[in-house]
Amino acid sequence: xxxxxxxxxxxxxxxxxxxxxxxxxxxxxxxxxxxxxxxxxxxxxxxxxxxxxxxxxxxxxxxxxxxxxxxxxxxxxxxxxxxxxxxxxxxxxxxxxxxxxxxxxxxxxxxxxxxxxxxxxxxxxxxxxxxxxxxxxxxxxxxxxxxxxxxxxxxxxxxxxxxxxxxxxxxxxxxxxxxxxxxxxxxxxxxxxxxxxxxxxxxxxxxxxxxxxxxxxxxxxxxxxxxxxxxxxxxxxxxxxxxxxxxxxxxxxxxxxxxxxxxxxxxxxxxxxxxxxxxxxxxxxxxxxxxxxxxxxxxxxxxxx
Amino acid sequence: xxxxxxxxxxxxxxxxxxxxxxxxxxxxxxxxxxxxxxxxxxxxxxxxxxxxxxxxxxxxxxxxxxxxxxxxxxxxxxxxxxxxxxxxxxxxxxxxxxxxxxxxxxxxxxxxxxxxxxxxxxxxxxxxxxxxxxxxxxxxxxxxxxxxxxxxxxxxxxxxxxxxxxxxxxxxxxxxxxxxxxxxxxxxxxxxxxxxxxxxxxxxxxxxxx
Numbered sequence: 001x002x003x004x005x006x007x008x009x010x011x012x013x014x015x016x017x018x019x020x021x022x023x024x025x026x027x028x029x030x031x032x033x034x035x036x037x038x039x040x041x042x043x044x045x046x047x048x049x050x051x052x053x054x055x056x057x058x059x060x061x062x063x064x065x066x067x068x069x070x071x072x073x074x075x076x077x078x079x080x081x082x083x084x085x086x087x088x089x090x091x092x093x094x095x096x097x098x099x100x101x102x103x104x105x106x107x108x109x110x111x112x113x114x115x116x117x118x119x120x121x122x123x124x125x126x127x128x129x130x131x132x133x134x135x136x137x138x139x140x141x142x143x144x145x146x147x148x149x150x151x152x153x154x155x156x157x158x159x160x161x162x163x164x165x166x167x168x169x170x171x172x173x174x175x176x177x178x179x180x181x182x183x184x185x186x187x188x189x190x191x192x193x194x195x196x197x198x199x200x201x202x203x204x205x206x207x208x209x210x211x212x213x214x215x216x217x218x219x220x221x222x223x224x225x226x227x228x229x230x231x232x233x234x235x236x237x238x239x240x241x242x243x244x245x246x247x248x249x250x251x252x253x254x255x256x257x258x259x260x261x262x263x264x265x266x267x268x269x270x271x272x273x274x275x276x277x278x279x280x281x282x283x284x285x286x287x288x289x290x291x292x293x294x295x296x297x298x299x300x301x302x303x304x305x
Numbered sequence: 306x307x308x309x310x311x312x313x314x315x316x317x318x319x320x321x322x323x324x325x326x327x328x329x330x331x332x333x334x335x336x337x338x339x340x341x342x343x344x345x346x347x348x349x350x351x352x353x354x355x356x357x358x359x360x361x362x363x364x365x366x367x368x369x370x371x372x373x374x375x376x377x378x379x380x381x382x383x384x385x386x387x388x389x390x391x392x393x394x395x396x397x398x399x400x401x402x403x404x405x406x407x408x409x410x411x412x413x414x415x416x417x418x419x420x421x422x423x424x425x426x427x428x429x430x431x432x433x434x435x436x437x438x439x440x441x442x443x444x445x446x447x448x449x450x451x452x453x454x455x456x457x458x459x460x461x462x463x464x465x466x467x468x469x470x471x472x473x474x475x476x477x478x479x480x481x482x483x484x485x486x487x488x489x490x491x492x493x494x495x496x497x498x499x500x501x502x503x504x505x506x507x508x509x510x511x512x513x514x515x
Contacts (some may be wrong), residue, residue, distance in 0.1 A: 006337045012341055012408065021399040021412060034453075075397015075412065075439025082396055083375035091376035092400055150369055151406035205375045229450055290406055292358065294344055 016222045019152050019287035024246070030073040031284055034142055035277045036066030037099065038164065042172020044106060044131065046195060047179070053113050055110050055179035059267040060106045062175060067099050091145040098137025105130035123236065139165050152287040154223035157213065163206040170194010170199035171276045174248070177269030181262045182221045196272065200245060203279075223286040307366065307386035307471035309447055310460070311480045312359050312488055315509060316467035319344070324365075326462035332432020335419055335512060337411040339444035339460050356507075359457065360467075362409035362444040362491070363500030364388045370401035370410065378440075386473075386501060387410040387446050395440040406493050407500075410443045413416035448469075473501060486507060 011017050022030055042058030046052075071077040085098070087093040109127040115120050119128070143161025150156050178221030179191065185216035227236045248268040251260050260268070319342070326342035327333070331405040331429070343358040368388050370379050378394035378399050402410045416433050418425040425433065436442065447457035451470075455461065471480035481487060481505070489503035 002335075002417075008338075009335055012338070013344055015345060017408060020402060027399075071400070075399075075441075076395065077502070079396045082378075082394055085377050086375050090375040091402070092357065092373070092398060096375065132423070145373075145400070146403075148369075148373060150498075151404045155403075165358060210311070216325075230384045264440070275470045287403070289408070290493060292360070292407070293356070 002034070015088075015291045015293075016219060017289040018289075018302050019284070019289060023285040023287065026073055027284070028281070029069050031069035031281045033066040034072065034193045035162065035280045036062045037138050037272075038070065038142050039171025039175050039273060039276065040064075040066060040166035041102075041135045042100075042168040042170070042199075043179075044172070045169070045174035046172045046176045047130075048078050048132075050176065050192065052176065052179055052183070053110070054183055055109050056106070056113065058175050058179050059102070060110060060174065063099065063106070064103055067103070088182070091148060092097075092139045094137060095141030095145060098141055100133055100134075101290050102134025102138060105134060111120060119165060119266070139168050140194045142168065146283075146287075149287075151289050153214070153217050153219040153290055154287050155281070157210055159210045159284065163203060163210065166199050166202035166206055167276055167279060170196060170203055171273060173199055174272035174276070177248075177272070179269075181266035181269060193255055196248070196252055196268075202248060219288050223288045226286045226288075227282055232282050232285055235278055239278025240275050240305045243271050245272075246271040246277055248275070273292045306385065306449070306471045306475075307501060309362065309386075309471065309480055309503065310361070310457075311469040311471075311483050311505060313467045313469070313483070313487075313505040314358070314507035315505060316358060317359060317507075318465050319355070320464065320466075322462050323359055323459035323468065326458040327444070330450070330458035332429065332435070333442070334413065334416050334429075334433060334436060335414060338416075339409075339435075339441060349401065358504070359459075359493075360407060360409070361502065362388060362405075362446075363407050363498065363502040364446060365498035365500045367497060367499045367500045369404040369406075369496070369498055372399040373404045375400065378404070385451075385452075386441075387448060389445050389448065390441060390443060392437040392440045392442075393476075395437075397439045399441060400435070403438055406498070407495055410441050411465075412441050413438055443454075494498045 020131045039061030040059045043055055043062060044059035047055030047059055064173060071080055074080060084095045085093065087097055105127045107267060111123055111130050112124040119122060130214055143164035147157060147160040173192060174193055211224060226232050251264050251268040254260055255264065320343065324338065324340045324342065332337055333339060339359045343360055345356050347356050348354060364387055366386060368381055371381055375398060376394045376396055378391045380389065382389060397412065399412055402412060413436055415438055416436060418429050448455060456470050460470045469480055469483060471478040473480055475481060483505060484503050487505040487509055489505050491500045491503055501505050
């Protein structure tokens with residue numbers, strides 16, 4: 001019997017079964033894909049707000065790369081087009097439509113921004129509006145695709161989609177900082193740092209709110225205990241908190257009073273992005289299925305702790 | 306018509322015949338269990354007992370797996386309420402697996418034999434033809450058997466006659482009668498899926514036999 005089968009049998013005997021299908025093995029490509037497209041959508045918004053073509057290009061590349069990496073997760077990638085068939089009920093379907101709308105329209109708008117037909121023409125404005133619609137769809141689907149899973153109470157929260165929008169905006173701000181680091185002539189000003197702080201603050205606030213709302217749900221408590229002191233604690237505290245929030249947060253706060261230079265911007269952006277990726281992975285891995293039956297098991301049957 | 310199953314926990318003797326019969330009928334590769342059993346100990350020593358809960362796809366009336374499927378590969382049949390997967394449409398996104406609270410679905414990453422290093426047995430070669438790598442699989446209430454007027458394999462092979470299969474929409478069917486008489490219950494009813502698999506409690510007063 002191989003390791004995967006043994007894990008399966010162990011899971012089948014656990015009261016609190018860990019969610020593994022979107023967390024382990026090739027599922028890492030799903031996490032990376034969701035992270036990249038979320039950050040790309042956030043970066044597109046901020047690139048437009050700050051009129052930064054390089055940020056727009058990075059954001060588009062991020063979404064496109066995310067889309068391709070997503071294909072690597074599918075069992076039958078050649079059939080990916082079939083995922084367009086159920087937008088009436090499936091958030092994955094809606095997400096794919098959003099990507100399909102976003103990628104070409106964003107590329108055409110960007111081509112205009114680089115001089116092909118400008119950004120003020122009717123065509124460019126139509127492309128801009130469509131790309132914004134696609135961006136909004138990408139923002140929304142990312143959270144809802146998890147939030148609809150009633151079997152996994154950690155995800156099945158009305159806060160999760162909002163929380164993932166905040167993560168997307170934080171990722172976008174981080175992507176923008178990376179972009180600014182490569183354009184030495186451009187100074188990001190304090191507005192970009194404020195965007196990062198606001199989105200990071202929202203992400204923290206929403207996570208804490210989710211903690212508070214879920215404290216009476218035993219399954220959510222189990223999930224959170226995996227993040228707090230279980231097998232994912234090192235990733236959560238090192239990756240999400242230290243690398244993703246504290247390091248860039250300190251750099252950004254310092255940058256209000258003194259210049260942190262392009263290297264500082266780059267470090268803040270990259271560490272923030274690493275933290276976002278760690279957050280996505282942590283949330284996916286901490287997902288735990290609702291127990292089949294509600295009664296007190298013997299201690300050794302508790303499943304993952 | 307809505308096919309459903311009743312599992313009598315008082316009759317079940319935890320023999321795993323259902324699991325073996327299912328594997329034999331469907332030739333499922335290692336790591337795929339359309340029928341499985343949730344087993345756990347309840348209570349504290351010395352007052353403990355083993356709880357055994359045979360599981361399978363619950364063929365829900367409001368299946369959350371159907372809503373999340375982006376391709377329509379998973380659907381509920383109008384004629385009998387059986388939830389099935391069209392392997393030709395499945396892209397292997399596994400959204401249905403996150404949506405199903407009953408651990409009824411399995412992703413078939415690769416088809417492996419039961420005897421590593423020795424290739425597939427003739428039985429495996431013959432049986433694995435109906436499985437498709439890179440897709441999700443699950444119990445379909447032995448659709449072929451039911452279509453031929455037979456019971457699902459797990460029902461037909463239960464030596465304790467703990468499994469009963471029938472039409473939940475028919476108030477006079479045996480399944481409906483047993484659910485009414487013995488207070489049949491569904492698992493995780495609070496999630497709103499309205500499963501078509503009912504359990505009869507293990508602890509209940511003795512009544513006339515079926």
